[in-house]
Amino acid sequence: MAQKPTIPKGTRDFSPIQMAKRNYIFNTIKDVFLLYGYQQIETPAMENLSTLMGKYGDEGDKLLFKVLNSGDYLRKVPDELLADKDYIHMISHISEKGLRYDLTVPFARYVVMHRDELQFPFKRYQIQPVWRADRPQKGRYREFYQCDADVVGSDSLVNEVELISMIDEVFGRFGVNIVIKVNNRKVLSGIAEVIGAPDKIVDITVAIDKIDKIGIDNVNAELSEKGLSQDAIDQLQPLLTLSGTNDEKLATLDGLLAASEVGKKGIEELRYVLGHVAELGTKATVELDVSLARGLNYYTGTILEVKACDVEMGSITGGGRYDNLTGVFGMPGTSGVGISFGADRIYDVLNTLDLYPADTISSTRVLFINFGEKESSASLRYVMQLRAQGISAEVYPDSAKMKKQMNYANSKHVPYVAMVGENELASGTVALKNMETGEQVSMTIDQVIEKLK
Amino acid sequence: MAQKPTIPKGTRDFSPIQMAKRNYIFNTIKDVFLLYGYQQIETPAMENLSTLMGKYGDEGDKLLFKVLNSGDYLRKVPDELLADKDYIHMISHISEKGLRYDLTVPFARYVVMHRDELQFPFKRYQIQPVWRADRPQKGRYREFYQCDADVVGSDSLVNEVELISMIDEVFGRFGVNIVIKVNNRKVLSGIAEVIGAPDKIVDITVAIDKIDKIGIDNVNAELSEKGLSQDAIDQLQPLLTLSGTNDEKLATLDGLLAASEVGKKGIEELRYVLGHVAELGTKATVELDVSLARGLNYYTGTILEVKACDVEMGSITGGGRYDNLTGVFGMPGTSGVGISFGADRIYDVLNTLDLYPADTISSTRVLFINFGEKESSASLRYVMQLRAQGISAEVYPDSAKMKKQMNYANSKHVPYVAMVGENELASGTVALKNMETGEQVSMTIDQVIEKLK
Numbered sequence: 042m043a044q045k046p047t048i049p050k051g052t053r054d055f056s057p058i059q060m061a062k063r064n065y066i067f068n069t070i071k072d073v074f075l076l077y078g079y080q081q082i083e084t085p086a087m088e089n090l091s092t093l094m095g096k097y098g099d100e101g102d103k104l105l106f107k108v109l110n111s112g113d114y115l116r117k118v119p120d121e122l123l124a125d126k127d128y129i130h131m132i133s134h135i136s137e138k139g140l141r142y143d144l145t146v147p148f149a150r151y152v153v154m155h156r157d158e159l160q161f162p163f164k165r166y167q168i169q170p171v172w173r174a175d176r177p178q179k180g181r182y183r184e185f186y187q188c189d190a191d192v193v194g195s196d197s198l199v200n201e202v203e204l205i206s207m208i209d210e211v212f213g214r215f216g217v218n219i220v221i222k223v224n225n226r227k228v229l230s231g232i233a234e235v236i237g238a239p240d241k242i243v244d245i246t247v248a249i250d251k252i253d254k255i256g257i258d259n260v261n262a263e264l265s266e267k268g269l270s271q272d273a274i275d276q277l278q279p280l281l282t283l284s285g286t287n288d289e290k291l292a293t294l295d296g297l298l299a300a301s302e303v304g305k306k307g308i309e310e311l312r313y314v315l316g317h318v319a320e321l322g323t324k325a326t327v328e329l330d331v332s333l334a335r336g337l338n339y340y341t342g343t344i345l346e347v348k349a350c351d352v353e354m355g356s357i358t359g360g361g362r363y364d365n366l367t368g369v370f371g372m373p374g375t376s377g378v379g380i381s382f383g384a385d386r387i388y389d390v391l392n393t394l395d396l397y398p399a400d401t402i403s404s405t406r407v408l409f410i411n412f413g414e415k416e417s418s419a420s421l422r423y424v425m426q427l428r429a430q431g432i433s434a435e436v437y438p439d440s441a442k443m444k445k446q447m448n449y450a451n452s453k454h455v456p457y458v459a460m461v462g463e464n465e466l467a468s469g470t471v472a473l474k475n476m477e478t479g480e481q482v483s484m485t486i487d488q489v490i491e492k493l494k
Numbered sequence: 495m496a497q498k499p500t501i502p503k504g505t506r507d508f509s510p511i512q513m514a515k516r517n518y519i520f521n522t523i524k525d526v527f528l529l530y531g532y533q534q535i536e537t538p539a540m541e542n543l544s545t546l547m548g549k550y551g552d553e554g555d556k557l558l559f560k561v562l563n564s565g566d567y568l569r570k571v572p573d574e575l576l577a578d579k580d581y582i583h584m585i586s587h588i589s590e591k592g593l594r595y596d597l598t599v600p601f602a603r604y605v606v607m608h609r610d611e612l613q614f615p616f617k618r619y620q621i622q623p624v625w626r627a628d629r630p631q632k633g634r635y636r637e638f639y640q641c642d643a644d645v646v647g648s649d650s651l652v653n654e655v656e657l658i659s660m661i662d663e664v665f666g667r668f669g670v671n672i673v674i675k676v677n678n679r680k681v682l683s684g685i686a687e688v689i690g691a692p693d694k695i696v697d698i699t700v701a702i703d704k705i706d707k708i709g710i711d712n713v714n715a716e717l718s719e720k721g722l723s724q725d726a727i728d729q730l731q732p733l734l735t736l737s738g739t740n741d742e743k744l745a746t747l748d749g750l751l752a753a754s755e756v757g758k759k760g761i762e763e764l765r766y767v768l769g770h771v772a773e774l775g776t777k778a779t780v781e782l783d784v785s786l787a788r789g790l791n792y793y794t795g796t797i798l799e800v801k802a803c804d805v806e807m808g809s810i811t812g813g814g815r816y817d818n819l820t821g822v823f824g825m826p827g828t829s830g831v832g833i834s835f836g837a838d839r840i841y842d843v844l845n846t847l848d849l850y851p852a853d854t855i856s857s858t859r860v861l862f863i864n865f866g867e868k869e870s871s872a873s874l875r876y877v878m879q880l881r882a883q884g885i886s887a888e889v890y891p892d893s894a895k896m897k898k899q900m901n902y903a904n905s906k907h908v909p910y911v912a913m914v915g916e917n918e919l920a921s922g923t924v925a926l927k928n929m930e931t932g933e934q935v936s937m938t939i940d941q942v943i944e945k946l947k
Contacts, residue, residue, distance in 0.1 A: 046603045046823050049540050049591050054604055056611070057533035057618070064534070076881045078858040078888030080510035080906070081517070085637050086539060086593075086623060087502050087559075106540075107562040109589055111627040115581040123576050128568040136562055138502050140539075150499045151507055158509070160905035162891055165510070170539060174564040184538050197891035199870060206878070317871065321878055370499050405531040417652060418770065425659070425774055428529045435531030438615055438650035452613035453533070 051175070051183030061402045062388060063186075066215075067168055070188055070382055073211045074166040077203055079190050082165050084147040086172075087138040094139075096146045096369065104174045107136040140172040144189045145366065145379075152193055153370040161194030161375075180385065191379030193367070198310060200378050201343045201362065202317040208347060208358055208380060209323040215387070216396045218350040219357075220326045224333040225311050226340050226361070228294065231304015232280060232331075235297065236273040244269070246334035249281070253332070257281055280331050287315050287329045294331070310342060326350075339363045343378065349390050357386045404433055406493050407457040407473075408450045411437040420461050423471065423486050432493050450476060457493065504628070504636030514855045516639075519668075519840055520621055523641055526663045527619040530656055532643050535618050537600040539625075540591040547592075549599045549822065557627045559593040560585060593625040597642045598819065598832070605646055606823040614647030614828075633838065644832030646820070651763060653831050654796045654815065655770040661800060661811055661833060662776040668840070669849045671803040672810075673779045677786040678764050679793050679814070681747065684757015685733060685784075688750065689726040697722070699787035702734070706785065710734055733784050740768050740782045747784070763795060779803075792816045796831065802843050810839045857886055859946050860910040860926075861903045864890040873914050876924065876939050885946050903929060912942065 048054065055063060071081075087108055094102050115123070118134040141147055144167045152163065168188045175181055190207065192200045205221060212219045229249075233242040244267040248260045255263075260281065264274050280297065283290050291312055298304030311329060318327050325347075335344045342362035349357055360380030367375045391397055407427065409420035420436045427434040437446045450458050460472040471489050474481040484492070501507065508516060524534075540561055547555050568576070571587040594600055597620045605616065621641045628634055643660065645653045658674060665672045682702075686695040697720040701713045708716075713734065717727050733750065736743050744765055751757030764782060771780050778800075788797045795815035802810055813833030820828045844850055860880065862873035873889045880887040890899045903911050913925040924942050927934040937945070 046545050046607050047542060048538055049542060052538035052540060054608065055536040057535060060534040060536060075857050076886050078886060080857055081513040082510060083508040083513060085501055085505035087505060087637070089500060089502060092499050109560040109562050113581050115579045126568045128566050154499055155507065160902050184540070192891070195891040199874065199889060199891040202874065317874065321874060404528050404533055421652065421655065421770065421774060433529050433531060436652060438645065438648040438652040449613050
């Protein structure tokens with residue numbers, strides 16, 4: 042009892058100030074999602090393990106939080122598994138549910154399960170926590186929110202254009218300068234094809250993805266290690282050092298990938314997307330980056346990633362097109378494309394750059410000091426009048442020492458304090474104190490309303 | 495693979511329309527919380543089992559969802575427990591985390607853990623899902639949202655007055671007629687005292703709580719069964735049939751509980767709360783109901799419950815004062831009072847009474863039909879102009895059959911459809927169709943903006 046309670050490692054409580062900042066982020070993103078016609082869904086925190094297992098690789102299977110079956114969970118466990126303490130094979134006997142690991146697989150499950158009720162293309166957004174039994178470390182948590190928008194059931198590149206425009210709008214509202222890096226998996230496939238190493242596409246994308254981190258020499262060394270011929274590596278070089286405008290890069294790619302059908306298709310897609318985005322105009326820099334690969338191998342077309350210009354930080358948003366996400370649940374041939382905002386990193390970026398609007402953390406506009414029974418009764422009537430005008434107001438509940446009440450006002454960043462003491466009661470006025478300037482003025486409640494409205 | 499995926503029993507997916515309605519409910523409640531100076535917090539979905547166990551009774555301990563430890567979870571299990579298949583005692587060896595069962599215990603844990611950072615009184619609200627391994631049935635789920643507001647660190651009855659006023663405001667905004675039933679546990683203790691059965695308080699409150707359901711005769715029979723003397727039961731009768739205005743009821747209680755200190759204190763508290771609530775004025779009927787007991791035995795003062803007048807439904811909101819919620823975590827003597835809105839039941843009430851505002855489920859204001867490459871490029875520019883004015887708009891991504899595009903508009907309840915075909919491209923106009931009236935007018939994009947703004 043004496044020991045302070047704790048929470049599981051890698052999880053967090055969010056204080057009122059943190060929540061206010063997080064709400065600012067989520068509400069900004071939500072507003073933009075709605076402006077573009079995306080609709081919200083929610084899925085359960087627990088999914089059947091059969092839905093989740095095998096979707097995130099072996100490592101992912103291990104990192105899923107599994108929920109113990111209710112009641113006598115040992116009833117169905119074969120004796121030999123118990124005797125052998127075979128914790129791996131026992132799992133499927135004692136647990137049939139796991140916690141959501143991302144929003145993509147539950148979304149694919151949702152689409153397949155509700156396919157008959159849905160009108161395609163289906164544009165949905167989803168903002169919910171996910172759980173991963175990762176080793177907690179700085180910036181990595183076991184519970185964190187994902188914030189995704191996806192369209193399924195349309196292979197039109199209009200969706201890509203719109204998603205990029207949404208990203209631009211969101212970060213424009215935040216006031217964060219960003220670069221949106223765009224690439225296309227088909228271009229990467231084309232590259233693998235023309236250098237004669239189509240089976241090495243995964244190795245190539247993984248290596249290329251590291252170019253910013255480890256430099257071109259190490260990437261080449263890694264490619265060689267992976268079995269690429271020197272000839273193939275030589276052919277890759279111009280691509281790794283591609284420069285100029287997006288149009289210039291596309292022209293270079295035209296020449297290099299002329300022999301690859303898939304490569305040419307990728308270039309065509311990039312040209313459409315980048316062309317339309319340029320025509321619509323963006324605050325952000327939109328940059329074709331052939332070194333962008335993204336780790337997730339379910340992407341099949343456009344891929345994109347967002348970096349903040351003024352902060353050292355990994356990708357703060359990412360996404361891409363996948364052609365067969367629902368296939369694993371028995372609904373093949375449904376193309377989708379989506380983006381995911383990294384809420385925790387965006388939170389850090391806005392903190393670092395001090396970009397939260399001034400009113401983010403203040404909720405109550407005016408606090409009425411409590412001078413006792415009769416005075417607080419009058420104050421209760423006043424706050425009701427203020428609230429009726431949409432002004433957030435409260436009465437300090439106890440007739441405590443002035444210092445305590447003022448500390449309360451300060452800790453909540455309340456901009457105005459109102460005092461109704463004996464004199465004010467007699468004259469029907471309120472003494473309104475501006476907490477920033479210290480200025481104090483006597484006025485009627487109607488004047489207070491006028492001022493704070 | 496062929497089989498349609500499912501979700502765990504007792505859990506739900508929420509579709510866009512359901513989400514829109516739920517958001518309307520949560521946003522309305524949030525707005526009122528903020529208007530009264532309550533601040534949001536969030537706590538992790540998983541808590542240590544040591545935090546949760548023993549707080550909800552034996553039944554609650556069973557209904558907690560337990561999360562299997564990661565890695566070799568059998569490593570620390572004593573052999574004899576495995577040999578005996580002792581699933582009950584094994585739990586603490588293989589699971590150290592559980593899913594949140596309500597918002598109250600995590601809040602108490604939060605207050606104790608962060609006591610040094612908090613300024614008391616602390617007024618917090620919290621809207622998050624909770625999980626219970628209850629047998630699923632109509633209206634009862636294994637995952638559902640709770641929506642709580644509490645103040646801790648103040649025993650002022652101003653808080654009670656404010657909470658009742660908040661309830662009134664919330665249901666006023668919903669347009670639901672309600673009765674707020676109010677009682678005080680101290681009055682119930684006083685009753686037990688004056689009838690000479692102070693140890694029977696739990697039996698009495700449990701029995702009285704059933705008066706509406708089983709009638710006075712059965713309540714009396716139950717009290718007799720529980721060991722109350724006929725004399726005591728006779729004394730209880732006038733209380734069970736108390737009638738008149740709140741003031742009349744309080745006057746009757748004055749006489750009946752004159753010999754009980756705790757009873758008199760309860761009456762005094764009720765008089766303050768009901769008096770102030772009456773003075774501030776409420777849309778709702780606020781009614782002193784001595785048969786109101788509420789099951790939760792941690793309540794120590796005011797208790798309250800809300801019923802909808804025009805729908806047959808259990809309590810849709812409840813709450814009360816508790817004097818020692820944080821004591822179990824080593825922080826005694828902190829009084830608190832709070833309310834909890836039953837979101838799922840409110841959802842059903844608003845559905846039954848058809849009280850959702852007309853614009854709740856429509857998100858996109860105008861959909862641009864896609865007539866092909868050139869036309870959709872123009873439409874993309876138009877929707878950007880609309881969005882810049884805060885008007886939610888989208889372009890159908892594919893140049894599909896008109897019927898399909900119109901079905902899409904209908905399924906999303908889009909009120910306007912815009913057409914930019916060859917003629918409109920040539921004349922720089924947009925054909926805007928009102929989906930309700932069928933009326934179609936040719937106008938410039940500026941006129942469209944003016945109309946939809």
